[in-house]
Amino acid sequence: MRQMEFKMERPGLLKEGDEITVTEGVLPSNYYYTIDPALAMSGNVPFRERLLARKGKVISVVQNERGFYVTAEFE
Numbered sequence: 597m598r599q600m601e602f603k604m605e606r607p608g609l610l611k612e613g614d615e616i617t618v619t620e621g622v623l624p625s626n627y628y629y630t631i632d633p634a635l636a637m638s639g640n641v642p643f644r645e646r647l648l649a650r651k652g653k654v655i656s657v658v659q660n661e662r663g664f665y666v667t668a669e670f671e
Contacts, residue, residue, distance in 0.1 A: 597669050599655070600629065600647065602636035604664040609635045614654040616668055618647070634664045 604610060610631070618629040618638075626640035629647060641647065651671040656667045 597671065598647070598649075599667055599669050600638055600641075600652075602631055602666040602668065603640050604628070604636035604657070604666050607659070607664055610654050610657055610665050610666050612654055612656060616654060618650055618652065618668075620647070620650075629667070631666070636664075 605638055607617050610616070612640060616635075617632045619632055621628045621630065623640065626642055628640055629638040630636070632663055652668040652670040655669050658667075
């Protein structure tokens with residue numbers, strides 16, 4: 597299992613236990629992932645750490661002073 601953190605801009609878009617699908621984007625030296633339909637976005641991920649799974653499950657949603665963060669788990 598692999599965990600990845602995503603930044604969510606508004607509360608209530610996702611909750612623990614939600615099944616998610618991610619879309620991969622490519623930058624010149626990194627990948628990034630978006631939870632469909634544009635609910636949250638990952639940070640940049642180096643090529644060597646590419647996410648191979650496209651379906652996962654939300655395991656936590658945390659709010660702090662910087663916003664809302666979603667942790668998802670993938671096979």
